[in-house]
Amino acid sequence: MGNLIKVLTRDIDNNGGNFFLDFENAQPSQSETDVWEKVNQVLTEAQVILEDLQSYRGAGEEIRQAIQNPSVEGVQEKAWSAVVPLVIKLKTFYEFSQKLETSLQCLLDVLTSSSSTPTQHLEQKQALARQFAHILHFTLRFDELKMTNPAIQNDFSYYRRTISRMRINNLSSEAGSEVNNELANRMSLFYASATPMLKTLSDATSKFVSDHPEVPIENTTDCLSTMASVCKVMLDTPEYRSRFASEETVLFCLRVMVGVIILYDHVHPAGAFVKTSNIDMKGCIRVLKEQPPSSVEGLLNALRYTTKHLNDETTSKQIKNMLQQN
Numbered sequence: 001m002g003n004l005i006k007v008l009t010r011d012i013d014n015n016g017g018n019f020f021l022d023f024e025n026a027q028p029s030q031s032e033t034d035v036w037e038k039v040n041q042v043l044t045e046a047q048v049i050l051e052d053l054q055s056y057r058g059a060g061e062e063i064r065q066a067i068q069n070p071s072v073e074g075v076q077e078k079a080w081s082a083v084v085p086l087v088i089k090l091k092t093f094y095e096f097s098q099k100l101e102t103s104l105q106c107l108l109d110v111l112t113s114s115s116s117t118p119t120q121h122l123e124q125k126q127a128l129a130r131q132f133a134h135i136l137h138f139t140l141r142f143d144e145l146k147m148t149n150p151a152i153q154n155d156f157s158y159y160r161r162t163i164s165r166m167r168i169n170n171l172s173s174e175a176g177s178e179v180n181n182e183l184a185n186r187m188s189l190f191y192a193s194a195t196p197m198l199k200t201l202s203d204a205t206s207k208f209v210s211d212h213p214e215v216p217i218e219n220t221t222d223c224l225s226t227m228a229s230v231c232k233v234m235l236d237t238p239e240y241r242s243r244f245a246s247e248e249t250v251l252f253c254l255r256v257m258v259g260v261i262i263l264y265d266h267v268h269p270a271g272a273f274v275k276t277s278n279i280d281m282k283g284c285i286r287v288l289k290e291q292p293p294s295s296v297e298g299l300l301n302a303l304r305y306t307t308k309h310l311n312d313e314t315t316s317k318q319i320k321n322m323l324q325q326n
Helices: 002-010 030-055 062-066 073-111 118-122 126-147 151-168 182-193 196-211 217-236 246-266 281-289 293-306 317-324
Strands: none
Touching: 002 118, 030 073, 030 126, 062 073, 062 151, 062 281, 073 118, 073 126, 073 151, 073 196, 073 217, 118 126, 126 196, 126 217, 126 246, 126 293, 151 182, 151 293, 182 196, 196 217, 196 293, 217 246, 217 281, 246 281, 246 293, 281 293, 281 317, 293 317
16 A cells, blocks of 8 residues: 555655556556456457547538539438448447446446555556556547547538438438437437547446445545546656656546546535545646646646536635636
8 A cells, every 4th residue: 555655645765666556567466357358348449449530531521512512412422421431430439438438337346345445446456547547548538539520520410410301301211220310319419518438437437426325425536536646746756757658658647637537526526626625636737737738738628618616616716717827
């Protein structure tokens, strides 16, 4: 337990670099293997999902042409042929969000059990803590990419409008066979959110708490606040930061820190911004603002627009001002 405690209390000795949550190399112990392997399959797929989202170009031009030439059948068919494979991709992204939800709940099950404190869990099950971090990292990266790609909602809206028209005109009995109506409604709700993956995780964490009344809510919120503290201290401390093998780990840590803050804010009854919060919000915001603006603007926006309690009266003016300033 000492290693993580030292990180949290900044009790740095000559071997301080060993005392941090090893996001780069932590490997599962025998007791972690079952859960680790299940979650690892999902995280492997997460890489493919991000690559597909990154290369998602949309059918904007074909849709524009179809709207401008409503009676030219060839133009309509071309737009439809362009949109259908994209909608199948969007369906894959949505279905993946459900797998991510299941994985998160598997990890929370272990990391919040009453057999140890959250701090002990995170230290003794570093491989699972690392996977939890990877889920948060993926989530914020997915949402950053989705937020800057309006083609996603445009393509799906066009698909739904065209399906409705086909059904009204009885043009095709198979219209919408790629995505049935119920699934299309769920996908619409998912993509209507500015940050759909983060909303999925927030809802999943809240559901985990309500589905497990035998687990004190503090077990979950303490797990999240401890993870936020570990990230902040590792970023804030040159002795730890210099041990990262890759500069990418800095951005990874920042994303994880923001992710757990947002989850904490959704799950804790009073949120992350009150004075009594277990998260040093001023410290976390300061660490974000010390980074190059281009790499953290999306993360600051996530705190501004996807947290639940930022605009509460209990949030100090200082914190609100820190987040308002660029």
